[in-house]
Amino acid sequence: MAETENKSDKSAGEGDLGTKEQEIYDQRLEKAGKWRDAGFNPYGNGYRPQHQAAEIHEKHSAQTAEEIEQAAPPPYDVAGRVVAMRSFGKAAFIKLRDRSGEIQVHMKKDALGDTYETFKLCDVGDFLAATGTIFRSKTGELTLSATKFVPLTKSLRPLPEKWHGLQDVEMRYRQRYLDLVSNPDVKQTFLRRNKLIRFIRNFLDTRDFVEVETPMMHPLVSGAAARPFSTHHNALDIDLYMRIAPELYLKRLVVGGFDRVYEVNRNFRNEGISTRHNPEFTMLEFYQAYATYEDLMDLSEEMISEAAQAVTGDSKVKYGEHVLDFGKGWKRISMTEAIREVVSGLSDKDMADADRLRHELLKTSHSEAERRAVDTMNHGELVGALFEHHVEHTLIHPTFITHFPTAVSPLARRNDANPDVTDRFELYVAGREIANAFSELNDPLDQKGRFLAQLEAKQRGQQETMDYDDDYIRALEHGMPPTAGEGIGIDRLAMLFTDSQSIRDVILFPLLKPLAK
Numbered sequence: 001m002a003e004t005e006n007k008s009d010k011s012a013g014e015g016d017l018g019t020k021e022q023e024i025y026d027q028r029l030e031k032a033g034k035w036r037d038a039g040f041n042p043y044g045n046g047y048r049p050q051h052q053a054a055e056i057h058e059k060h061s062a063q064t065a066e067e068i069e070q071a072a073p074p075p076y077d078v079a080g081r082v083v084a085m086r087s088f089g090k091a092a093f094i095k096l097r098d099r100s101g102e103i104q105v106h107m108k109k110d111a112l113g114d115t116y117e118t119f120k121l122c123d124v125g126d127f128l129a130a131t132g133t134i135f136r137s138k139t140g141e142l143t144l145s146a147t148k149f150v151p152l153t154k155s156l157r158p159l160p161e162k163w164h165g166l167q168d169v170e171m172r173y174r175q176r177y178l179d180l181v182s183n184p185d186v187k188q189t190f191l192r193r194n195k196l197i198r199f200i201r202n203f204l205d206t207r208d209f210v211e212v213e214t215p216m217m218h219p220l221v222s223g224a225a226a227r228p229f230s231t232h233h234n235a236l237d238i239d240l241y242m243r244i245a246p247e248l249y250l251k252r253l254v255v256g257g258f259d260r261v262y263e264v265n266r267n268f269r270n271e272g273i274s275t276r277h278n279p280e281f282t283m284l285e286f287y288q289a290y291a292t293y294e295d296l297m298d299l300s301e302e303m304i305s306e307a308a309q310a311v312t313g314d315s316k317v318k319y320g321e322h323v324l325d326f327g328k329g330w331k332r333i334s335m336t337e338a339i340r341e342v343v344s345g346l347s348d349k350d351m352a353d354a355d356r357l358r359h360e361l362l363k364t365s366h367s368e369a370e371r372r373a374v375d376t377m378n379h380g381e382l383v384g385a386l387f388e389h390h391v392e393h394t395l396i397h398p399t400f401i402t403h404f405p406t407a408v409s410p411l412a413r414r415n416d417a418n419p420d421v422t423d424r425f426e427l428y429v430a431g432r433e434i435a436n437a438f439s440e441l442n443d444p445l446d447q448k449g450r451f452l453a454q455l456e457a458k459q460r461g462q463q464e465t466m467d468y469d470d471d472y473i474r475a476l477e478h479g480m481p482p483t484a485g486e487g488i489g490i491d492r493l494a495m496l497f498t499d500s501q502s503i504r505d506v507i508l509f510p511l512l513k514p515l516a517k
Contacts, residue, residue, distance in 0.1 A: 013089075020139055021157070021158075022088075024157075024158055025157060027154055027250065028123060028154060028155065028156045028157075028158075028170060029156055031121040031122075031242055032121070032154040032156070033240065034121050035118060035121060035151050035154060038115075038118045039379035040118060040150070040151045042151065042153065042154035043153060043154070043295075045151060045154075047079060047080035047129050047150060047152055049077050049078050049080075049098070049129060050076070050077040050464060051076045051077055051078050051096050052078070052098055052099070052100040052101075053078060053080070053096070053097070053100050053102055053103035054100035054101045054146070055100070056076055056078070056103055056134060056142065056345065058105070059073070059103065059431055059492055060073070060134055060142055061142065062455070063137070063370075064197050065135065065136035065140075065501070067112075067169040067397060068134055068135060069135065069481075072133075072407070073133070074133075074439070075130070075131055075132055075133050075147070076131070076132065076134060076144060077130075077131045078096060078098060078103060078105075078129070078130055078131075078144065078249065079096075079127065079128065079129035079130075079152060079397040080096040080097045080098035080102075080103075080127065080128070081096070081097050081098075081099065081126070081127050081155075081181070082095070082096060082097075082122060082123070082124050082125065082126050082127070082128055083096075083097045083124065083159070083181070085123075085124050086120075087120075088468075090108065090109040090110070090116075091106065091107065091108045091109065092106075092107045092119070093105070093106055093107075093137075093143070094107060094122075094128075094230065096128065096130065096144075096155050101356060101368060103142070103143075103144055104141050104142065104143040104144070105130045105132070105141050105143065105145075106132075106135075106136065106144065106145045106146060107119050107130075107146050107148050107149065107199075108145070108146070111145065111146060111147050111312055112146060112147070112148070112149055112306065113172075115148075115149055118149075118151060119149055119151075121151075121475045122151060123155060123158070124155075124159060125155030125156050125157070125158060125159045126151065126152075126153065126154055127151075127152040128149060128150065128151055128152060129149065129150040129152055129153075130144060130146040130148065130150075131146065131147060131148040131149075132144045132145045132146040132147045132148070133145050133147070133277075135212050148339065152473065158479060159182060160178060160181075160182045168474070170512065171237075173187075173356060173509075173510050173512055174512060175503055176509055186275055188507075189494075189498045189505065189506060190506070190508060191501060192311055192312075192494070192497060192498050193194065193490075193494040193497075193498065193506055195310070195311050196307055196311050196490070196493065196494055196497060197264060197490060199306075199307050199310045199311060200264070200303065200307065200488075200490075201264065202263065202466045203303050203306065203307070204260075204262050204286060204303075205397070206419070207260070208260050209260040209261060209288075210260060210261050210262070211259055211260045211261075211262055211263065212250070212253060212261055212262070212263055213263065214243075214246045214249035214250060214256070214265070215243065216242065216265075216266065217231065217233070217240040217241070217242060217243070217506075218240060218241045218242075218243055218244075219238065219240060219438075220241070220403055220466075220467040220468075220469050221241050221244070221466055222244075222247070222248045222250075222467060222468045222469050222472070223243075223244060223245030223246060223247035223248050223411075223466070223467055224244045224245035224247065224269075224466070225410070225454075225465055225466060226244045226245075226269040226270075227269060227270045227271050228241040228242060228268070228269070228270055228272065229241065229242040229268050229269075229270045229279070230237055230242075242268035243246055243265070243266070243267055243268060244267055244268065244269050245267055245283070245285065245487065246263050246265050246267075246283075246285055247271075247411065247485065247487070248287060248469060248472045249487065250262075250263060250285060250286075250287050250485070251287060251440060251475070251480060251483070252286075252472065252475045254287050254289055254440075254480055254481065254483050255475045255476070255478055255479065255480045259289035259290070259481070260286075260287070260288050260289065261286065261287050262284065262285065262286035262287070263284075263285055263286075264282065264283075264284050264490065265282070265283055265285060266280060266281070266282055267280070267281055267282075267283055268280050269281075269515065270346055271280050273511070274503075275502040275503060275504075276432055276492065276503055277492075277503065278485040278491065278503050278504065278507055278510050278511060279511050280507075280511060281489070281490075281491050281507070282489075282490040282491055282504070283487050283489060283490060284487065284488040284490055285385060285485070285486070285487045285488075286485065287440070287483055287484070287485040287486075288483065288484055288485070289481045289482065289483045290481060290482055290483075291378055291483065291484040292423060292439045292482075292484050293402075293423045293424060293438050293439045293484050294423075295484055296425075296437045296484045296485075296486050297332065297400050297437070299346060300427060300435055300437070300486065301328055301330050302328070302490070304326060304398070304427075304434075304488075304493070305326050305327060305328050307493075307497070308326035308497065309326075311497045312497055312498070315327040317497060317499075318499055319430055319495075319499055320430070320499070320501060322430065324396070324397060324398070324429060324430060324496065325397050330397075330398040330399060331397070331398075331399045331400065332399075332400040332402060332425075333399065333400070333401060333515065334401070334402050334403040334421075335383060335384075335387050335401050335402070335403055335404055335421075336351045336403070336489065338387065338391045338395075338401055339351070339386050339387055339391055340390075342390050342391045342394055343360065343386065343390050343391075345362070351383070352379075354378065354379040354382055357379070357382040357383065357386060358374055358375070358377070358382055361374050361377075361382060361385055361386055361388060361389070362374055363465045364377060364389060376460055378407050378429055379405070379407070379420075380405025380406055380407025380408055380420065381405070381407050381408060383405045383408075384404070384407075387401070392428060392431060392433070393430070393431040394431065395428035395429070396429070396430055396431060397429070398427060398428075398429050398434075399427070399428050399429075400425045400426070400427055401425060401426050401427075401428060402423070402424065402425045403418075403421040403422070403423075404416065404421060404422050404424040404425075404426070404438075405420065405421055406419065406420055406421060406422050407453075408422050409422040409438065410450040410451070410453065410454050410466060411438070411440070411447075411450070412438035412439065412441060413438065413439040413440060413442070413443075414441075414446065415488070422438055422439075423438055423439035424437065424438035424439070425437055425438070427488075429496060430496060432492060433489070433492075434488060434489055434492050434493055434496075435486055435487065435488040435489070436486065436487050437484065437485060437486030437487070438484065438485065438486050439482070439483075440482075440483040440484060440485050442476060442479075442480040442481070442482065442483065443476070444473050444476035444477045447473060447476055448473050451466065451467075451468040451473070452468065454466045454468070455467075455468060489504055491503050491507060494506040
């Protein structure tokens with residue numbers, strides 16, 4: 001329906017509108033006033049539609065026009081946003097979208113009487129309610145023939161043009177509300193993400209895990225090796241850190257008797273932004289007493305395999321150029337074995353030689369800063385760096401990497417047979433880490449030494465280190481049962497299950513740099 005000219009007050013929309021956009025804004029503002037004159041509040045409240053578009057389609061999609069006419073179903077009452085409109089003078093077809101889908105509505109002057117003049121003031125983007133009976137149009141489309149119509153909300157700004165949608169990627173993230181309206185697939189992405197989280201909660205709940213909430217502001221940097229955001233509490237006059245992980249609080253609960261506990265939690269890390277990293281992100285973290293990291297490998301494979309089936313309908317999931325096989329039977333390999341599979345010429349003896357590993361790593365260290373960092377690394381850190389540089393991106397199908405060096409695993413239990421490595425695994429899919437888990441370190445003396453090693457690493461210039469947590473040591477001294485714990489990146493898992501190449505595509509409102517004014 002064409003916008004009409006008027007000379008109404010332009011101040012309401014000024015600031016970010018061009019001339020054409022301002023004209024449309026003013027035209028729609030005038031139409032909102034005419035709604036009021038006709039007795040309809042353009043920003044009213046309290047309308048309760050009795051039916052959903054999907055419900056109507058489900059009941060009648062298999063029926064022919066003749067069958068619908070013979071059945072004479074009772075009237076339906078729907079409400080939603082107008083996303084398309086074709087006007088023919090004394091009649092119009094609109095597409096009304098509600099939370100379940102879309103339904104075509106036939107608006108006729110003969111049926112609506114005087115209220116049809118109010119309908120003519122409606123635009124794409126407005127919210128309307130319509131009541132009427134079902135029939136099939138000449139093109140065979142299931143359609144509601146409106147006998148009553150109620151305008152609900154006037155949209156003052158037009159939606160992006162349907163034939164090209166909202167294509168500017170950054171604007172889609174900044175104005176996610178328009179992205180959701182213009183690109184229906186985006187809504188499906190977030191519905192699939194929601195389905196994933198609901199599945200995980202149900203999976204753990206049925207296995208006697210208890211969901212809890214732990215603090216999001218910490219007095220110490222704890223639970224992971226990462227740079228934090230800092231804040232200040234005015235009343236207490238103390239500095240705090242936004243949570244980088246809930247780990248140490250959840251393990252305190254295991255000490256207190258919660259043998260199976262989990263949290264779907266928001267974490268904050270003051271680090272780089274990329275297609276795989278957002279400063280604010282969602283993790284699942286869970287702990288199980290009387291379990292080992294091997295038990296959690298089995299549980300993770302079962303949970304994620306079943307999640308793939310439940311969320312996507314198949315254990316084989318398309319992701320970019322790959323088809324990821326989440327069927328059970330995932331590869332399990334130690335970190336040193338994985339390095340030797342990719343980096344030729346490294347023997348078992350070489351893997352134990354820090355100088356040999358440093359030489360290998362320096363081959364691909366180009367900047368002076370990188371070379372200085374390599375020179376300060378100990379043996380375990382060199383093994384970890386070689387893995388990250390050479391192996392990680394090659395792991396496409398679900399793969400468990402086990403036996404991480406103790407030097408890069410400050411919270412994991414040492415392996416009984418080889419104390420230089422820990423009983424730990426990380427799950428990799430599509431060349432990225434999805435999960436991190438280990439048999440928990442419940443020896444307070446060993447944990448105290450690991451914290452001190454973290455402080456020493458910080459003094460050597462490493463920024464992603466943890467603080468010494470005296471209260472956590474005290475908790476361990478009271479005794480924590482043998483326990484295994486795991487963290488799973490919900491955003492990254494959602495990326496895999498929605499074929500999303502950027503983490504911003506699965507976060508409703510990703511962090512963006514403000515636009516210049």
